[in-house]
Amino acid sequence: MQRTIFTEDHDAFRDSVRQFIAKEITPNLPEWEAQGFIPRDFYKKTAEIGINGLQVPEEYGGGGIDSFLFNTVVYEEIGYAAASLGGFQVHLNTVLPYFLEYCNDEQRRRWFPSFADGGLVSAIAMTEPGIGSDLAGVTTTAAVRDGDDYVLNGNKTFITGGINADLVIVVARTSKDPENRRKGLSLLVVEGDMAGFIRGRNLHKIGMKSSDTAELTFDNVRVPVRNLLGAEGAAFGMLAHNLPQERLSIAITGIATATAAVNLAIDYAKERQVFGKPLADFQNTKFVLAECSTEIQAGQALIDQALIALDAGTLTPADAARVKLFCTEVQARVIDKCLQVHGGYGYMSEYPIARLYADARVTRIFGGTSEVMKSVISKSMGL
DSSP, X not given: OOOOSOOHHHHXXXXXXXXXXXHHTTTTHHXXXXXXXXXXXXXXXXXXXXXXXXXXXXXXXXXXXXXXXXXXHHHHHHHHXXXXXXXXXXXXXXXXXXXXXXXXXXXXXXXXXXXXXXXXXXXXXXXXXXXXXXXXXXXXXXXXXXXXXXXXXXXXXXXXXXXXXXXXXXXXXXXXXXXXXXXXXXXXXXXXXXXXXXXXXXXXXXXXXXXXXXXXXXXXXXXXXXXXXXXXXXXXXHHHHHHHHHHHHHHHHHHHHHHHHHHHHHHHHHHOEETTEEGGGSHHHHHHHHHHHHHHHHHHHHHHXXXXXXXXXXXXXXXXXXXXXXXXXXXXXXXXXXXXXXXXXXXXXXXXXXXXXXXXXXXXXTTSOHHHHHHHHHHHTTO
């Protein structure tokens, strides 16, 4: 299906990104997965070709681009390369939008140049042990004020990029309202060298192994008031504001990696000889891959319409939830079928399809589980 949302500028940028991935990501990914994180100099390299600062205002060294389509090109190409760089993508696609939307002028001057030139890494700490998707149940507290500082205490877990991050946006309770658990939550920016900020272990996962995922502890961390992001007590609405883009980005990666899986399966099926002829010659192989291609095209159409709506400022939380739900479920089905085409070799870790299979499982969990997506959608239907 011919896509119509990209221009020649996007296509030229895509070529540059694809060449960069072939040179800097594909040959290094096994090493990054083994060590459990992406090296810091990678962020400098991506900044050199303009990826980091796409949406950072020009006055701070960025590209000043409002559209999300250039970001989409980056995430698609990473997926097409059968790679996943969770920490990098969270840094630019999940965390940076909060800074772009809610920083005051002083904070922009302080942080934006280092976003644009790759000098800092960021993360966002929402999830707590035992809380999961229930953000209104956050217990990390900063209700105590001491002069011009919040005193932050609590624990966070499953924090993507938490090991490397220089700045961590922490969702904390600055006041308590027994009548409304959503009130009183604030976003505080914790800097990596603040006393009492403790990084725990880099959690071992079944997939996305190049992405560091941390347990974080805040023990009487003094966070200056000037590091409050946006208005005090308004975090719940601020978090909801960015969810459509975050969920759409997960869908984009899902369909891109599913596309990579089909391409890997096609290549394998053409080479693999079974009963004296290529696996690709069997009707079952053709039918399975045809089904996969059709589902991917359906997901791609949903994504492209959502991208148009996102740039226009009309993408609703419910529609973003629909896109994420459908595309991540398609991703799971397609990659599973493509692994089956590989047979026993698909279960071997040295084959890219095995990495895609393990990486894909979490997309139906983070950014809101599939069950949460169904709740959002059903609520929009008046149910």
